[in-house]
Amino acid sequence: MRLTAESAVLRCGQGLDLRIEELHVEEQTLRLQRMMFKPTSFNSTTMPLNIPGLLVPFQLLLYPRLVIPSLLVKDIRQIDFPSLKKAGYRGAVFDKDNCLTLPHRDILVPELQNAWKSCRETFGEGNVLIVSNSAGTYLDAGGIQSESVTYHLGVPVLFHKSFKPAYSCITAIRTYFSSLPNPIHDHELIVVGDRVFTDVVLANRIRMQSGKRRGLASSVDEQERSSTSDMEPQPLMGPSGPLAIWTTGVWEKESMLMRCLERSLVKYVERWSTPSSRELLDVNGFLKEDLTPAEPPRKAGVLELLTSRVRRA
Numbered sequence: 534m535r536l537t538a539e540s541a542v543l544r545c546g547q548g549l550d551l552r553i554e555e556l557h558v559e560e561q562t563l564r565l566q567r568m569m570f571k572p573t574s575f576n577s578t579t580m581p582l583n584i585p586g587l588l589v590p591f592q593l594l595l596y597p598r599l600v601i602p603s604l605l606v607k608d609i610r611q612i613d614f615p616s617l618k619k620a621g622y623r624g625a626v627f628d629k630d631n632c633l634t635l636p637h638r639d640i641l642v643p644e645l646q647n648a649w650k651s652c653r654e655t656f657g658e659g660n661v662l663i664v665s666n667s668a669g670t671y672l673d674a675g676g677i678q679s680e681s682v683t684y685h686l687g688v689p690v691l692f693h694k695s696f697k698p699a700y701s702c703i704t705a706i707r708t709y710f711s712s713l714p715n716p717i718h719d720h721e722l723i724v725v726g727d728r729v730f731t732d733v734v735l736a737n738r739i740r741m742q743s744g745k746r747r748g749l750a751s752s753v754d755e756q757e758r759s760s761t762s763d764m765e766p767q768p769l770m771g772p773s774g775p776l777a778i779w780t781t782g783v784w785e786k787e788s789m790l791m792r793c794l795e796r797s798l799v800k801y802v803e804r805w806s807t808p809s810s811r812e813l814l815d816v817n818g819f820l821k822e823d824l825t826p827a828e829p830p831r832k833a834g835v836l837e838l839l840t841s842r843v844r845r846a
């Protein structure tokens with residue numbers, strides 16, 4: 534078949550258009566497949582730098598006790614949620630990876646089913662929030678992972694632009710809790726997570742800011758009271774929060790060197806610094822007994838049996 538120059542150009546152009554269209558469809562299909570089936574498949578080596586977390590050591594030079602948790606537990610099964618509610622804590626912020634789920638997964642660790650149920654029932658709908666450095670961040674394309682986590686865990690996931698423990702993330706947390714029908718204040722929160730430089734520092738930063746605000750408010754109140762009446766100043770009532778709860782158990786090994794450094798730092802700061810009066814809380818009432826089942830007795834191997842027989846002979 535003989536083609537004229539004009540028809541050849543036309544055919545070539547059409548072919549090119551079709552090819553481009555095919556590529557376009559292919560690319561979109563691949564992107565959709567990646568989002569649907571491997572929403573959390575990035576590994577720790579490709580994780581972006583957590584700049585707010587990396588800047589924490591500079592703040593520690595001034596406030597070393599930012600890394601000190603209020604309560605230390607192996608996992609959330611040790612937390613007595615009804616006691617916390619009784620003490621005035623009304624809301625909870627939870628980390629996700631290695632606290633409630635395996636890293637970069639969306640399903641609750643099966644062992645935590647009862648504790649998680651108790652937590653949600655105690656605090657009530659909407660008062661438990663997941664703040665993760667994976668789901669709900671810019672890494673969570675289209676919010677698909679957040680949707681999945683909300684579906685599996687039954688609580689909302691906060692969307693935030695900067696990683697924990699950034700101050701903009703703190704603002705987003707405050708905005709969420711203050712927008713509830715029955716708003717929850719900073720000091721009525723608990724913050725639960727497995728990392729010191731993100732979760733514990735986040736809680737303590739909120740507490741520092743909140744403490745300054747409450748201190749300022751109380752001094753203004755005192756001034757007003759003293760100018761209007763001779764009454765004694767009343768202390769501020771309620772819980773002293775947010776309560777930083779550090780879960781030290783690891784469901785799947787991840788960033789173990791960093792965890793080791795964090796643990797050493799906490800020990801060092803605890804030894805060489807003095808807690809403020811606000812930190813001196815009796816938190817033992819918020820702890821349950823260790824409910825982790827004892828490990829079954831180990832069965833002796835064939836070699837051990839033979840050795841014991843030889844010894845007996």
Ligand SMILES: [Mg+2]
Pocket residue numbers: 628629630631632726727728
């Ligand atoms: Mg975590």
